[in-house]
Amino acid sequence: GENVEQHPSTLSVQEGDSAVIKCTYSDSASNYFPWYKQELGKRPQLIIDIRSNVGEKKDQRIAVTLNKTAKHFSLHITETQPEDSAVYFCAALFSGGYNKLIFGAGTRLAVHP
Amino acid sequence: DAGVIQSPRHEVTEMGQEVTLRCKPISGHDYLFWYRQTMMRGLELLIYFNNNVPIDDSGMPEDRFSAKMPNASFSTLKIQPSEPRDSAVYFCASSWDRSYEQYFGPGTRLTVT
Numbered sequence: 001g002e003n004v005e006q007h008p009s010t011l012s013v014q015e016g017d018s019a020v021i022k023c024t025y026s027d028s029a030s031n032y033f034p035w036y037k038q039e040l041g042k043r044p045q046l047i048i049d050i051r052s053n054v055g056e057k058k059d060q061r062i063a064v065t066l067n068k069t070a071k072h073f074s075l076h077i078t079e080t081q082p083e084d085s086a087v088y089f090c091a092a093l094f095s096g097g098y099n100k101l102i103f104g105a106g107t108r109l110a111v112h113p
Numbered sequence: 114d115a116g117v118i119q120s121p122r123h124e125v126t127e128m129g130q131e132v133t134l135r136c137k138p139i140s141g142h143d144y145l146f147w148y149r150q151t152m153m154r155g156l157e158l159l160i161y162f163n164n165n166v167p168i169d170d171s172g173m174p175e176d177r178f179s180a181k182m183p184n185a186s187f188s189t190l191k192i193q194p195s196e197p198r199d200s201a202v203y204f205c206a207s208s209w210d211r212s213y214e215q216y217f218g219p220g221t222r223l224t225v226t
Contacts, residue, residue, distance in 0.1 A: 032213045043204060043217040098168055099144045099208045101215060105155045
């Protein structure tokens with residue numbers, strides 16, 4: 001069945017460093033890949049997404065890359081700040097119709113001052 | 114728009130009691146999703162609706178769980194009888210048919226003692 005694997009499960013960086021989170025998906029027909037950020041005690045919120053017709057998308061300090069051949073996509077955060085500390089979830093759209101997203105298990109990012 | 118609204122925000126109940134969680138999606142959204150989040154199992158999709166019709170309830174853990182969407186602006190998730198292992202944060206999310214972005218509500222933190 002459909003599956004999204006996410007690595008690493010935890011990530012600790014120093015403020016100003018870059019952080020990279022990687023995901024692989026099983027459904028080769030998936031064409032939409034969002035990333036959600038969840039701060040402690042809050043709801044998941046969409047921070048960036050990418051569709052299969054592009055290989056990279058940037059929004060200020062965050063970027064997402066997609067390799068459809070290898071079926072993996074990554075989130076890149078540059079110049080990390082303490083407020084980037086959160087759990088990040090990747091997801092892939094289920095290609096069997098409807099708007100169902102398959103979520104990864106999440107990455108807990110800690111940015112230390 | 115106020116976003117996705119969930120109530121109650123916190124619920125503490127005793128084992129065996131009935132629990133009803135409520136959700137009001139964003140006006141105009143065609144899809145409504147119920148998720149459960151725990152440390153052990155991450156973010157799990159329980160059930161989702163399209164135009165008030167249940168599409169996939171394969172994530173509902175057992176017959177104690179039921180969900181309804183009587184109209185486009187209201188959905189309930191009911192647990193009867195509740196058990197301590199049902200303790201989790203339950204999120205409702207909605208999306209529009211022409212966009213895959215899911216918007217999450219603030220969640221209901223359920224504690225079953």
